[in-house]
Amino acid sequence: MPDLYPVELALEKMLEGVAPQGVEQCDLGLAAGRILADSMMATMDVPAFDNSAMDGYALHHIDAGKALKVSQRIAAGVQASALQPGTCARIFTGGQVPPGADCVIAQESTESKGEDEVWIPEGLRAGNNIRPQGCDVRQGEVCLTAGSILEAAALGQLASQGFTRVPVRIRPRLVLLTTGDELIEPGKPLAPGQIYNSNQPMLCRLLERFGAEVVGAWHAPDSYEKTCELLQQAALKSDLVVSTGGVSVGEEDHVKAALQSLGSLEVWRLDLRPGKPLAYGHLPGSQQRSIPFVGLPGNPVSGYVGAWLFLRPLLAKMLACPRRLELPRIQAEAQFEAQNGPRRHYMRVRLNYQSSPPKAEAYLDQSSGVLSSCVQADALACVPGDMRVSQGDLLDCFLLVHD
Numbered sequence: 001m002p003d004l005y006p007v008e009l010a011l012e013k014m015l016e017g018v019a020p021q022g023v024e025q026c027d028l029g030l031a032a033g034r035i036l037a038d039s040m041m042a043t044m045d046v047p048a049f050d051n052s053a054m055d056g057y058a059l060h061h062i063d064a065g066k067a068l069k070v071s072q073r074i075a076a077g078v079q080a081s082a083l084q085p086g087t088c089a090r091i092f093t094g095g096q097v098p099p100g101a102d103c104v105i106a107q108e109s110t111e112s113k114g115e116d117e118v119w120i121p122e123g124l125r126a127g128n129n130i131r132p133q134g135c136d137v138r139q140g141e142v143c144l145t146a147g148s149i150l151e152a153a154a155l156g157q158l159a160s161q162g163f164t165r166v167p168v169r170i171r172p173r174l175v176l177l178t179t180g181d182e183l184i185e186p187g188k189p190l191a192p193g194q195i196y197n198s199n200q201p202m203l204c205r206l207l208e209r210f211g212a213e214v215v216g217a218w219h220a221p222d223s224y225e226k227t228c229e230l231l232q233q234a235a236l237k238s239d240l241v242v243s244t245g246g247v248s249v250g251e252e253d254h255v256k257a258a259l260q261s262l263g264s265l266e267v268w269r270l271d272l273r274p275g276k277p278l279a280y281g282h283l284p285g286s287q288q289r290s291i292p293f294v295g296l297p298g299n300p301v302s303g304y305v306g307a308w309l310f311l312r313p314l315l316a317k318m319l320a321c322p323r324r325l326e327l328p329r330i331q332a333e334a335q336f337e338a339q340n341g342p343r344r345h346y347m348r349v350r351l352n353y354q355s356s357p358p359k360a361e362a363y364l365d366q367s368s369g370v371l372s373s374c375v376q377a378d379a380l381a382c383v384p385g386d387m388r389v390s391q392g393d394l395l396d397c398f399l400l401v402h403d
């Protein structure tokens with residue numbers, strides 16, 4: 001193993017050999033946030049018929065420039081009859097354009113001439129205010145590609161085709177293990193030296209947003225035997241095991257040793273701040289499966305940043321979702337000064353888009369125990385090792401987005 005793993009190499013190692021999850025059918029009403037497993041072919045044109053974009057009158061454009069008899073009324077949802085030549089039809093937005101009409105005029109551009117007659121001005125062209133059949137989606141074309149995230153617009157697209165069930169990737173089952181004798185669940189009193197377990201809710205939420213199904217959130221005391229036992233149990237009931245804490249070099253850090261005795265440690269110690277002691281390897285699962293394991297450092301910011309940099313792409317690969325493999329990146333001007341140490345630093349910044357390029361404002365205290373820096377941040381500014389950052393320097397910033 002290299003002394004310190006470059007971030008890219010560590011990620012490459014984590015992603016190699018990761019197989020996509022299986023596929024299940026899901027009701028459209030329950031599919032929000034899921035990843036589409038197969039490309040969906042349109043079974044019909046949308047819209048399915050030429051329809052009006054306006055409340056007004058449908059006519060043939062050669063009949064414009066005179067008063068026309070209103071020969072039928074077409075609301076959205078009813079079938080239109082053929083238009084009698086030399087007349088027009090009262091029509092509403094979404095109404096089917098009747099055969100024989102080739103344009104629609106908005107009602108405010110016309111003049112009523114009694115109950116059944118309307119004055120139509122000149123100058124209309126065929127196609128005016130008509131939404132042609134198939135202008136959105138054509139039957140037989142791919143309307144949504146495999147790997148799409150089923151968010152609002154995609155769900156609407158599938159519903160517009162009449163689909164009720166869709167093939168999605170089975171969410172990776174994940175067990176999260178927090179470690180450390182000092183940790184107490186919120187709601188219980190703290191004894192001196194104890195702290196509340198903040199990593200658990202933070203990482204459960206983050207990992208669920210990245211597409212995992214958290215099937216267990218367990219806690220291990222600082223005991224080698226107990227850590228081994230829980231890691232083994234976790235691997236037997238999951239597709240991915242994540243822990244926090246206990247990956248550094250202290251006498252109470254048992255995760256790495258447990259991993260080495262049960263399975264394999266493949267990556268440890270990264271050229272990364274925060275998150276240097278992050279560990280990656282495999283645990284033996286059920287039916288001789290090898291279950292990927294990520295040991296995040298215990299410091300809350302190290303866990304948060306490590307999850308964004310490594311668990312988001314790892315879960316993206318399991319879910320076959322290319323969009324989530326990399327975080328979107330933009331350049332922003334540093335609105336701060338800093339002298340970096342030897343490790344690449346992912347600073348928590350808030351981007352201000354009032355100017356171009358945007359400005360990156362860094363939370364003052366960037367230490368790895370200060371979770372406030374993450375609460376404030378919408379991006380991670382990547383600062384190379386040993387760089388002296390001056391005001392106005394351009395930095396690559398990775399956006400912390402959930403799509």
Ligand SMILES: Nc1nc2c(c(=O)[nH]1)N[C@H]1C(S)=C(S)[C@@H](COP(=O)(O)OP(=O)(O)OC[C@H]3O[C@@H](n4cnc5c(N)ncnc54)[C@H](O)[C@@H]3O)O[C@H]1N2
Nearest residue numbers: 178197198199200245246247248253275276297298299302
């Ligand atoms: N001698 C050295 N000491 C440390 C080194 C080193 O290289 N040499 N590395 C430091 C770095 S960098 C990090 S990061 C931490 C990571 O250590 P661990 O992963 O072993 O984490 P712990 O020691 O268990 O905890 C660290 C810190 O985080 C708090 N913590 C842990 N879990 C939670 C939780 N679920 N919720 C809230 N807070 C949590 C814990 O109380 C500690 O304060 O090691 C450095 N040390």
Ligand code: MOO
Nearest residue numbers: 274275276302368
């Ligand atoms: O690598 Mo640690 O996460 O700086 O505190």
